[in-house]
Amino acid sequence: MFHVLGAGSLGLLWIARLQQAGLDCRLLLRDQAALQRWQAAGNQLHFTAPSGQHQLCINSEVAAQSDTPISILIVATKAHAVMTALESLRYRLTSASQILLLQNGLGAQQQVTQAFPEQRVLYASVTDGAWQPAPQQLVWAGQGQTLIGDPAQQPAPHWLLQLDQRAINWQWSEQILAVLWRKLAVNCAINPFTLLFDCSNGEVPQHAGVWLDQCIAELQVLLATQGIAAQDLDQQIHDVIRRTASNSSSMRQDLHAGRRTELAYILGYACSEAQHSGVPAPALERLLTATRQRLSELGLPVD
Ligand SMILES: NC(=O)c1ccc[n+]([C@@H]2O[C@H](COP(=O)([O-])OP(=O)(O)OC[C@H]3O[C@@H](n4cnc5c(N)ncnc54)[C@H](OP(=O)(O)O)[C@@H]3O)[C@@H](O)[C@H]2O)c1
16 A cells, blocks of 8 residues: 655646556545645546546545555655654554655655654656646646656665556666756756746746856765766756746745745755865855845745
């Protein structure tokens, strides 16, 4: 049985696809109020996928109101909510439980690995795009891929090998930390600028100018200190900017919705790792200070 923790866009995308594949799965909700909302809506999810419109009946329960042990836990909260959410159901985990973390950025993953030494903890990098136009509704806007790996570089677990790749388009990655680091570097160079200048991805170079080049150069050095090849990072970042020119980054969307951003787990993580490794990162630091100031002016959490 799969348990999916977090009934937001990505959690719903996972539960919808697992359920469509006929797998035994359950959605874990924050509290009784959330459960009542689901029950009042007949536990129905309206799922708009590239294959068409689907109406699904989702099995759900409050995360910390059951005694049933959890064997496979897919964690789909935002990075800053991971530890609290996991602690709330720690009593349901056994030493055989496995945890799959879907968060963007870095930092939360290492916290979980450290806090749950008895469980196998896997990390994922997700390129799907999903959003909720309204409660009980989910739009799978962009079909992507999920790279999954073990930071301890152990082989893929049995349950994953049995997970039909037509249901969840996953691939095993031997280098999941490097994958997450590279994604973090791309996000660091684009997302905070979109927040700071309230602009689309494609408008970042014109607003940031040489500041963008300085950030990319610092990120290249930072990746190199992590043992990650980054000669083509500049090209990759500009490719992403071109391909997603009209997109509004998740950080900018969070800003507009008045939600807490994942800045601390993206740019904040890069800056603290740079400091830790003795890599000078004045342009990234300046960007972190400026974005924090912007968030604080708007009354949003800055950490
Ligand atoms: N959406 C995407 O397309 C996408 C793509 C790639 C990666 N990601 C990454 O996936 C992660 C999740 O993103 P998202 O867009 O799905 O975020 P989201 O829509 O905000 O969903 C997060 C969900 O977690 C729930 N949650 C928070 N704390 C909880 C707790 N203690 N117990 C139970 N549930 C809890 C939230 O409930 P409340 O609403 O009650 O707070 C919310 O439903 C992020 O790290 C994001 O960067 C997302």
